[in-house]
Amino acid sequence: MALLWWSGGIAHAETPETCGADTVVTLYAGQTIDAGTVTVGNDEYNLYVTFSAQNGWLLSETHLHVADTEEAVPQTKKGNPKVGNFAYQTQHDPAAQEFTYTIAKADLAFDSTDSLVVAAHAVVVQQDSEGNEIENETDWADGDRFTNRGSWATYFGHTWQECVTVLGPLTSGATETAFAFGGTLATCFLDIDQDNDGNGDFNRWGWTNGGLAPGMYSFEIYAGAGRCDLSKGAFVGMLTVFYDGASAFVSYDLFHPYVLEETHLYIGSDILAEDVNGNPTVAPGQYPTIHDNLGGVGSDSYTVTGLSGAINVVAHVTVAGFEYFAGF
Missing domain, CATH: 2.60.40 (Immunoglobulin-like)
Incomplete structure (x- = not known):
């Protein structure tokens, strides 16, 4: 009308x-x-x-x-x-x-x-x-x-x-970067000072979560939480980690209407992944396990082997679904 x-x-x-x-x-x-x-x-x-x-x-x-x-x-x-x-x-x-x-x-x-x-x-x-x-x-x-x-x-x-609310056509502004947040097990990238100079080593937000003993863990996934401020972010899904002491099964599961475009995962004994020069990195594109071109699915999973001792997990997602409307 x-x-x-x-x-x-x-x-x-x-x-x-x-x-x-x-x-x-x-x-x-x-x-x-x-x-x-x-x-x-x-x-x-x-x-x-x-x-x-x-x-x-x-x-x-x-x-x-x-x-x-x-x-x-x-x-x-x-x-x-x-x-x-x-x-x-x-x-x-x-x-x-x-x-x-x-x-x-x-x-x-x-x-x-x-x-x-x-x-x-x-x-x-x-x-x-x-x-x-x-x-x-x-x-x-x-x-x-x-x-x-x-x-x-x-x-x-x-x-x-x-x-009925359905996803509309996604545009370049319809995606956000997201990371898993492990509560008391999480350390913001901005707070990491490995060279002990009193200044943070990285200028991007996100979290590393560890050290994890064998067991099952559920972490919340937040998108757009600039400077690791949860109040600025959107709670878009859950990350599940099952670690048996030698291998880890990791599952990303998002809530409707959010969907996965890419996932990037690091799991290891160090708190961060390493870049090609062996330096610690928080850049998702340099994480050792990556699934890209997922095309808007609701879930994704990895199995990582060759692990031992306490582990650290950095789980990144490119999330779509922030621009949706009724009646499309």
Whole structure:
């Protein structure tokens, strides 16, 4: 639906983006005249009901009631709807082309199939070139009649549409670097001073985790945690390490909607990997075990052999999935 919508009596310029399929019915004036449409849609939190006048008509009044059953719509003892008792009513002065009611999902009652009954009534007018009213009609949105006798008033149904969030196309800004954080076992790269000169040896964030005795460990994975500040990062998944004293099985597992593009792993007795010159390094591209071009999977694993004694683990990930949206 693309329209000016209303909530709490205030007009908003933005367009409600609805989920799934909207319900659209004809707005009939005097039972047979096509005077426009009524459109019902929802997002995750709200129901939107839009009256749209067409074919030379304008909205003078709108009345709306939404319930879980036909019987819950205000009616007389004979089954004719009592428009004056409808929950939502507006006098349009000046007459309007379109008008939308916004109703919070929390304020609605649903039947067992997540369906709603909508009773939409309007008064429409036609005007001359000077804005004077020259004709008016009572309208009902097309649907089933409340009663076979008396009023020709009608109602129709709308089933609440589920909102599904899926990954959209990834862009260059949709990835983040991430490292496993072992809590009390973790040392930030920025705090490592192996030459004891009082200054950190590295200028990038991340963690080495150790020393690990044989056993099973679960470490949290954080993306974008600049300067090792967890409050700046996103908790994107878990790293599991099982070490038996000779070999280690390591598993990366991310939470939806995050996915793996690359993984880089170092496991050894030293706290850091070594570069090609034998110097300690924190650069993931120089870690001894690498899986690249993973293509957006949710998990990855390694088995590293030839280990002994206490070990240290540095686990890096390139994470995608930071730009995603509903309805793609």
